[in-house]
Amino acid sequence: MKFIDCRLSYGYTVNDKQFRPCNTIGELIQNMKQAGLSGGVLYNSATDGAGVCIGNDLLAADLAANRDCGLELFGMYTLLPSFTREIPDPQALPAIMQAKGMPVLRMNPAENRFLPSPAVLADYLGMAEKRRIPVLLDTSRGLSLTDAEAIMQAFPKLAAILFFNNVWPCDRYLRPFLGLYPNLVLDTTHLIQDGTYEETYAQFGPGRMIFGSGFPTGIIATNMLTLKFSSLPEDEKAAVAGQTLLRLIKEADYR
Amino acid sequence: MINTRSELASRFYEEGKLADCPIYDFHAHMHEFNGGYIPRSSPADMAAMMDRAGTRLTLFCSHQALFKSTDDSEKANMTAVRAFPDHFRAYHGMISRHTDAVQATERIEQNPDVYVGTKFLCDYYNIKLSDPRHAPMFEYLNRKKLLCLMHTWGGSPYDGVEEVGKIAERYPDIVLICGHSFYGRWDDGIEMGLRYPNIYFELTALHQVRGILPHLVSRVGSERILFGTDLPWFSTYTGLGAVLGEPIDDDDMRNILYRNGQKILSRFSWFQDEILP
Numbered sequence: 001m002k003f004i005d006c007r008l009s010y011g012y013t014v015n016d017k018q019f020r021p022c023n024t025i026g027e028l029i030q031n032m033k034q035a036g037l038s039g040g041v042l043y044n045s046a047t048d049g050a051g052v053c054i055g056n057d058l059l060a061a062d063l064a065a066n067r068d069c070g071l072e073l074f075g076m077y078t079l080l081p082s083f084t085r086e087i088p089d090p091q092a093l094p095a096i097m098q099a100k101g102m103p104v105l106r107m108n109p110a111e112n113r114f115l116p117s118p119a120v121l122a123d124y125l126g127m128a129e130k131r132r133i134p135v136l137l138d139t140s141r142g143l144s145l146t147d148a149e150a151i152m153q154a155f156p157k158l159a160a161i162l163f164f165n166n167v168w169p170c171d172r173y174l175r176p177f178l179g180l181y182p183n184l185v186l187d188t189t190h191l192i193q194d195g196t197y198e199e200t201y202a203q204f205g206p207g208r209m210i211f212g213s214g215f216p217t218g219i220i221a222t223n224m225l226t227l228k229f230s231s232l233p234e235d236e237k238a239a240v241a242g243q244t245l246l247r248l249i250k251e252a253d254y255r
Numbered sequence: 256m257i258n259t260r261s262e263l264a265s266r267f268y269e270e271g272k273l274a275d276c277p278i279y280d281f282h283a284h285m286h287e288f289n290g291g292y293i294p295r296s297s298p299a300d301m302a303a304m305m306d307r308a309g310t311r312l313t314l315f316c317s318h319q320a321l322f323k324s325t326d327d328s329e330k331a332n333m334t335a336v337r338a339f340p341d342h343f344r345a346y347h348g349m350i351s352r353h354t355d356a357v358q359a360t361e362r363i364e365q366n367p368d369v370y371v372g373t374k375f376l377c378d379y380y381n382i383k384l385s386d387p388r389h390a391p392m393f394e395y396l397n398r399k400k401l402l403c404l405m406h407t408w409g410g411s412p413y414d415g416v417e418e419v420g421k422i423a424e425r426y427p428d429i430v431l432i433c434g435h436s437f438y439g440r441w442d443d444g445i446e447m448g449l450r451y452p453n454i455y456f457e458l459t460a461l462h463q464v465r466g467i468l469p470h471l472v473s474r475v476g477s478e479r480i481l482f483g484t485d486l487p488w489f490s491t492y493t494g495l496g497a498v499l500g501e502p503i504d505d506d507d508m509r510n511i512l513y514r515n516g517q518k519i520l521s522r523f524s525w526f527q528d529e530i531l532p
Contacts, residue, residue: 019464167463168291169288171292192462192489193293194300218465219462219465221499222462223496224257225268228268
C-alpha cells in the first residue's frame, strides 16, 4: 500500500506551538522515509511566519532541489485575498502552481489575517472549483467549520480536502459535508473511531477519505494500522492511502 | 512502514497483532456518548477491536457510569465485565455530585471480579480531586493498593498538576494513572511524576502531539508509562500506531504496551496471564 500524506509541513518556528518542530525539508523527507511514506503534500510554514510570498517561494525552491529524493512531493500554494495583489491573479495562478509543483491550495486566515468568506475569496475559489484544483480547508489554521461550510455552500463542487481539527467523534459534523458536497474528501488525521472508515465508505462510497497526519504536530504513522487492518475493500484501502489524492491532483486543470 | 527503525513496528504492520506483544489498555469507555456518534461502542464491538489488535485486557468506565442518568449508574460497568470477563475490568465511576464514596467502596469490595479501582472525571464535574467528598474513596483505594484513573488536564484547577500532587502526597499506595498525562503542562507533570513514584503517565490523546512520548520516556522512563486509548473514542490501532511511530526503542514500547501493565495487574488474584519477557 502506497501511503501519500495529504498534510505535512516544515519550517522554522518562533513559538512553542509545535512540541517537536521540523525545520527543514531534509528533516521532513527523512521522517517521511522513516515512516514508510511514498510521498506527501506539504507547505513551508514560513507562510505563517515570515510571509506568504516568502513561504511559497521557499517551498518552490525546496521542491525543485529535492526532485530526486525518492518520494513524490507535492506543494501547497498558500492563498491570500486578491484585493492586496500580493500573489498572482486567479487567471495566472494555475500555470504557476503547476510549474512550481504546487498543485494544492491552502490558506491560513488566522496568521495571515483576512476574512475567509466566500465573497472575499470568490475569484480564487471560483477558479479552483471550475478547474477542480484541490483546496485544503484546514480548521487548525483559522478556518472554522462554519467558514468551511459557507465556502462549500458557495462553491458546492469545490474539490475540497477538509481537515477538522478535533479529535472527538465528529461524524455528526463531518458526514453532512460528505453528503452535501460530492467533490469534498476528508483528511483522515482525526477520523480515528473504530468503524469510521467502514461506515463512511458504506454510506458515501469510494474515494471520500484521504490519508493525512499533520506532521510535524501529528505522528505520520498514527493511522497506518487503522487503515491496513480495516475491513475496507483492498482497492478502497489503496484509495485512502494515496490513490484518491493522486487522482484529485491528476484531474485538476492547471493550463 | 510505520517506523523503519523498529522491528516491533514492522511486525505489527505485517501481522496486525503479535502473540509476544499483547496490549493492556488502561483507559477506555463504553456505550453511547452525548458528544458524538461512536460507531462501535458496545461491549461486543469493543471486544472485537481488542481481538483484532491483540489487546489482552481493557480497563474501562462506561459513559453511563460517568454521566448519571439513572440511580444505578454502575449497572453498565458490571454487566459488561460479567458478559466479557476475559476482555474487561472496570473502574467504578466517581460522579462527584452524585456518587456516595462510601457506598462506592462497598461495591468495589463486594465485586472484586469486576473492579480494579475508580475513575475520576473532575474536569467535567467542576469539582476538585482534593474535595473532601472524595476522601473516603481515596482512603479505601490507598488501603487496598488499587488503581485510580484520573482525567488529568495540565492547566485544570480540578484535575491538573497541583490537584494530582495533593492526592499523590496523601495517598502513596494508590496506583495513580494520570489519563492524558497532564495534557499541555508536560514538564510540570513530569516533575510531579519524578516526585511521586506512584504516578503513572497514560497515553490517551498524546497521539496528536508528536514528540511527547519520547520526551516522557527520556525524563521519567518507559516503566512509568501505561498504554491507553479512550476506546471506543479512538481506535486501538490509532493508539498503537502512535506508539510504534515514535522514535523510542522496541524495549520501551514493550514496557508501555504490556510489561508495565502486567506488573500492575499482578496485584489482582484473578490476573493469571503468562508474564512475558
